[in-house]
Amino acid sequence: MDYSAVDAFPAIHDPATAPGDGPPAGQARWASIAASLRSRIATGEFPAGDPLPSEAALASAYGVALGTMRAALQSLVQAGLIERRHGKGTFVRSGIGSGSLSRFFRWGASGELPDARVVSVKEVAAGVEAARALGLGVHAPVLRLVRLRTRAGRPLLHERICLPLERFARLATLAPGEFPPLLYPFYARRCGVTVHRALDDLAFERLAPRIAQSLELPAGHPAIRVTRLAFDLAGRAVEHRITLGNAEDVHDRAEVR
Amino acid sequence: MDYSAVDAFPAIHDPATAPGDGPPAGQARWASIAASLRSRIATGEFPAGDPLPSEAALASAYGVALGTMRAALQSLVQAGLIERRHGKGTFVRSGIGSGSLSRFFRWGASGELPDARVVSVKEVAAGVEAARALGLGVHAPVLRLVRLRTRAGRPLLHERICLPLERFARLATLAPGEFPPLLYPFYARRCGVTVHRALDDLAFERLAPRIAQSLELPAGHPAIRVTRLAFDLAGRAVEHRITLGNAEDVHDRAEVR
DNA sequence: AAGTGGTCTAGACCACCGA
DNA sequence: CGGTGGTCTAGACCACTTA
Numbered sequence: 180m181d182y183s184a185v186d187a188f189p190a191i192h193d194p195a196t197a198p199g200d201g202p203p204a205g206q207a208r209w210a211s212i213a214a215s216l217r218s219r220i221a222t223g224e225f226p227a228g229d230p231l232p233s234e235a236a237l238a239s240a241y242g243v244a245l246g247t248m249r250a251a252l253q254s255l256v257q258a259g260l261i262e263r264r265h266g267k268g269t270f271v272r273s274g275i276g277s278g279s280l281s282r283f284f285r286w287g288a289s290g291e292l293p294d295a296r297v298v299s300v301k302e303v304a305a306g307v308e309a310a311r312a313l314g315l316g317v318h319a320p321v322l323r324l325v326r327l328r329t330r331a332g333r334p335l336l337h338e339r340i341c342l343p344l345e346r347f348a349r350l351a352t353l354a355p356g357e358f359p360p361l362l363y364p365f366y367a368r369r370c371g372v373t374v375h376r377a378l379d380d381l382a383f384e385r386l387a388p389r390i391a392q393s394l395e396l397p398a399g400h401p402a403i404r405v406t407r408l409a410f411d412l413a414g415r416a417v418e419h420r421i422t423l424g425n426a427e428d429v430h431d432r433a434e435v436r
Numbered sequence: 437m438d439y440s441a442v443d444a445f446p447a448i449h450d451p452a453t454a455p456g457d458g459p460p461a462g463q464a465r466w467a468s469i470a471a472s473l474r475s476r477i478a479t480g481e482f483p484a485g486d487p488l489p490s491e492a493a494l495a496s497a498y499g500v501a502l503g504t505m506r507a508a509l510q511s512l513v514q515a516g517l518i519e520r521r522h523g524k525g526t527f528v529r530s531g532i533g534s535g536s537l538s539r540f541f542r543w544g545a546s547g548e549l550p551d552a553r554v555v556s557v558k559e560v561a562a563g564v565e566a567a568r569a570l571g572l573g574v575h576a577p578v579l580r581l582v583r584l585r586t587r588a589g590r591p592l593l594h595e596r597i598c599l600p601l602e603r604f605a606r607l608a609t610l611a612p613g614e615f616p617p618l619l620y621p622f623y624a625r626r627c628g629v630t631v632h633r634a635l636d637d638l639a640f641e642r643l644a645p646r647i648a649q650s651l652e653l654p655a656g657h658p659a660i661r662v663t664r665l666a667f668d669l670a671g672r673a674v675e676h677r678i679t680l681g682n683a684e685d686v687h688d689r690a691e692v693r
Numbered sequence: 694a695a696g697t698g699g700t701c702t703a704g705a706c707c708a709c710c711g712a
Numbered sequence: 713c714g715g716t717g718g719t720c721t722a723g724a725c726c727a728c729t730t731a
Contacts, residue, residue: 207719233697244721246503249698259693265698266728275692282690285639381688383658401640401658401683407692426658431638431688433539435532435664436516464700490716501702506717522717523709 209250221412230268274374285430293330297358309341309419320344341419377409401426466507478670487525531631542687550587554615566598566676577601598676634666658683
């Protein structure tokens with residue numbers, strides 16, 4: 180599977196077009212306004228955390244009625260790009276937070292979050308799996324982080340993270356100890372990469388000897404592997420991450436409709 | 437946890453109330469209209485699969501503008517209760533389909549669906565876990581089905597299903613062979629119970645000897661346990677189901693935002 | 694009080710569907 | 713063709729937040 184182009188939105192956008200003028204290009208007015216706002220957010224014109232102009236201001240800027248602008252904004256709320264607060268304004272959401280991983284693990288729900296510590300940083304070739312996921316060539320240079328999550332001194336999760344060197348060059352010279360516990364805000368500050376959404380894939384696996392050792396479990400122990408592909412605001416794949424943890428700790432809940 | 441009352445909606449409903457009349461009861465007009473429609477669907481006034489009246493007809497019946505009625509209908513679409521088809525109408529969704537279980541299993545995605553065969557039907561006391569989930573007393577009578585899903589003659593999943601006897605009495609006298617492969621449509625036809633949504637809980641487990649045998653795996657083999665609680669249109673818990681399958685076959689994908 | 698989003702109205706026209 | 717939902721307008725008033 181190639182996810183590299185998932186959720187990429189071109190900047191179709193021309194506020195001057197009136198309802199009757201020319202072909203609607205197969206899109207409703209609110210949809211192209213939404214696409215326009217999306218790309219303006221992605222390019223940093225409206226930074227994460229900042230408020231957008233009020234819906235009235237946007238409506239008049241785009242030359243549409245309030246209801247139409249509300250439809251456009253509503254679609255961005257659905258997509259998780261912005262959030263609206265009654266009486267305050269419309270805000271660009273900051274990237275996804277921490278605790279996102281805890282979804283799959285029992286101890287994530289209650290109690291303190293585990294610590295996270297980067298144990299190695301290396302520049303390597305992407306390799307088949309990460310290359311395909313990130314839309315790179317197999318030999319493209321990536322930064323590979325190995326990271327351990329621990330609690331009360333006991334290792335819980337082993338993570339292997341691949342970042343395209345091109346966008347994350349500023350992390351290449353850091354020592355492992357210089358990485359903070361929360362990586363996504365760090366990506367944003369240091370590299371201008373906002374992680375906006377991710378896909379997590381869960382599968383069963385038995386621990387390879389070396390990883391088992393770092394998790395203080397016997398080789399071949401049942402484990403859950405979560406393969407994450409993270410995307411920036413423009414929908415480009417920016418991080419490939421493999422997390423391994425004890426299967427006994429796994430947990431998930433899903434709604435079926 | 438007690439899920440028995442999840443998603444229960446009272447029938448707040450009075451089409452005659454105008455925008456200014458009395459307190460809005462903390463609810464927007466569209467919200468109470470949605471609640472009204474919800475309960476009218478749950479009571480069978482609008483059967484599953486049937487069309488609702490047109491939005492114009494509903495709007496004039498409730499004495500609101502089109503936009504308001506659209507907001508109410510939109511919220512029911514979000515909740516998965518109805519679906520709208522451009523040019524055709526608004527339809528009450530039939531219950532959740534099959535293949536819903538396959539979400540967690542690798543072989544569910546592609547290839548034919550496995551067969552399902554009920555192997556035993558018994559009337560028993562609910563027991564602690566099912567009682568709590570279904571909101572019953574521990575000694576309340578339930579129907580317990582044991583069911584095997586197989587493919588090409590090989591057993592894949594073992595299911596233990598608990599149904600409150602009160603609502604499923606008409607199934608109590610059936611022989612195992614009289615149950616069809618798809619249970620939810622069967623519940624609807626025979627017992628008037630429409631399964632509208634469900635919560636699936638995933639956890640790791642090692643197979644007990646007896647179940648391992650029926651899955652043709654060694655005792656203690658790593659397995660995934662999916663605990664499902666299914667709800668009818670009124671939001672009452674109607675089925676508790678425990679599914680066990682080989683952990684090697686497990687698979688899940690989730691979006692993180 | 695001023696500014697924001699949330700709700701609501703009473704229309705209009707368009708796009709899709711089926712007889 | 714008539715009926716359905718989808719889009720859009722140009723207002724109005726309400727509820728929440730902040731100063």
